Amino acid sequence: MRVLVTGSCGMLGRLVCSSLSAEHTVLATDIVGECEQLDISNTDRVFEVFGRFQPETVIHCAAMTDVDGCERDPDRAYLVNAIGTWNIACACAHFGCPVVYVSTDYVFDGTKDSPYTEFDKPNPINVYGASKLAGEEAVRDLCAKHFIVRTSWVIAPHGKNFALTILNLAKQRIVENETDKPLTIVADQIGSPTYAKDLAQFLSSLVGSPLYGIYHFTNSGYCSWYEFASKVIEFAGIDQVKVVPIKSEDWPTPTRRPKYSVLRHYRLELLGRDNVRDWKEAVRELVSEWTTAKQ
Ligand SMILES: NC(=O)c1ccc[n+]([C@@H]2O[C@H](COP(=O)([O-])OP(=O)(O)OC[C@H]3O[C@@H](n4cnc5c(N)ncnc54)[C@H](OP(=O)(O)O)[C@@H]3O)[C@@H](O)[C@H]2O)c1
Structure with a gap:
């Protein structure tokens, strides 16, 4: 077509x-x-x-x-x-x-x-x-x-997205010898x-x-931005940089964001076609692709 x-x-x-x-x-x-x-x-x-x-x-x-x-x-x-x-x-x-x-x-x-x-x-x-x-x-x-x-x-191994931002920030902390500065990530948006x-x-x-x-349509399961960042760092094998949870109030932005926006794949479920893999499996694959591309 x-x-x-x-x-x-x-x-x-x-x-x-x-x-x-x-x-x-x-x-x-x-x-x-x-x-x-x-x-x-x-x-x-x-x-x-x-x-x-x-x-x-x-x-x-x-x-x-x-x-x-x-x-x-x-x-x-x-x-x-x-x-x-x-x-x-x-x-x-x-x-x-x-x-x-x-x-x-x-x-x-x-x-x-x-x-x-x-x-x-x-x-x-x-x-x-x-x-x-x-x-x-x-x-x-x-x-x-x-x-x-x-x-x-x-998220993807290219473009502007949260997973790449976290990987790049962590890398920057290591290169600039600032591993004592943790990544502070919002933990109350799911x-x-x-x-x-x-x-x-x-x-x-x-x-x-x-x-x-x-x-x-999303990957299955849900998390906070903090849990998301923690998994990205864990799968990348970065143990020098810590991820610390913070509240939305401590990360002011010009935009109000929904606190909870988990999407249930209800139509696919009812049709018996909801077989999307878990988000952690997808993040693991993305981090591995990113790591390979950097080598
Ligand atoms: N990223 C997310 O987390 C997310 C979440 C929910 C839904 N979505 C939706 O998913 C879709 C794809 O998003 P994405 O993450 O791939 O975003 P993206 O990387 O920003 O891609 C959007 C593309 O549209 C182009 N564009 C902007 N204005 C345009 C115009 N007037 N005419 C034609 N093209 C134009 C952008 O060009 P420039 O870069 O030059 O502006 C960019 O190449 C969007 O509809 C978005 O709303 C994304």
Whole structure:
């Protein structure tokens, strides 16, 4: 099938393209980078690229993902995440092709004390979450054939993500002889890490599927950022640098974040198809890939 991928130079988009390439003809697009240039906020350009490629499915990964940046510049966040997604949804409706939209745990407010299902009502508490929810609504309202896949805490051996930040900070402490300075990490926000490779495979598996709807997809299990960082350090075999838990109040940011945003894969469970590996297994693999790449 002809599959158009937006945000294909991003952390997830790159892996989506490689996962698709064996079986499909892929048009990789992004706002910049080595691919077809496509700014999703440019309506005419979106329709021009769709008209030329005639996609049979779109996997829409492009977004403004800098959560604090969204809070500082809400116009940009809504332009990319809401209007950009609306453009993609309009084009999918016009050209009659299904869309797979990647969304986020941040559509929830984090006040629940058990995992969020696909049937819980979103209630975002920050601009990023609200603009991504507006994207969900555009996709849902305009394209009957849609998949909305909510995920969280995405990591990969490339791109900007928490696991790499921790590895690089720990390495820096060692190189600069500052191992007496611990890494202080928030311990009162709970979520589920997601290896982009596992998510990319899941997104690719939706191409050609008629089972449209909302899905939650993360690695199995959950943890705090502190537990997450501790596992990254442990799997990397770094014992010189300590990880110390702190409260959210002690790590002020411009953005309110949900305290609890574990996503239950309820739809997959009910379909008897929830067999995603545990987050610790995924983190172990990522750290091992990162270590090999550094040698
Ligand atoms: N990372 C996470 O933890 C996480 C969690 C939940 C959901 N998600 C969702 O997963 C998807 C992929 O995220 P990611 O982590 O791979 O983020 P990413 O690395 O930031 O990738 C997003 C890509 O979209 C591009 N982009 C930004 N504005 C664009 C525009 N106007 N037109 C076209 N492309 C544009 C970005 O380019 P620039 O880098 O040049 O801006 C980047 O290459 C997003 O929809 C995100 O909301 C991510």
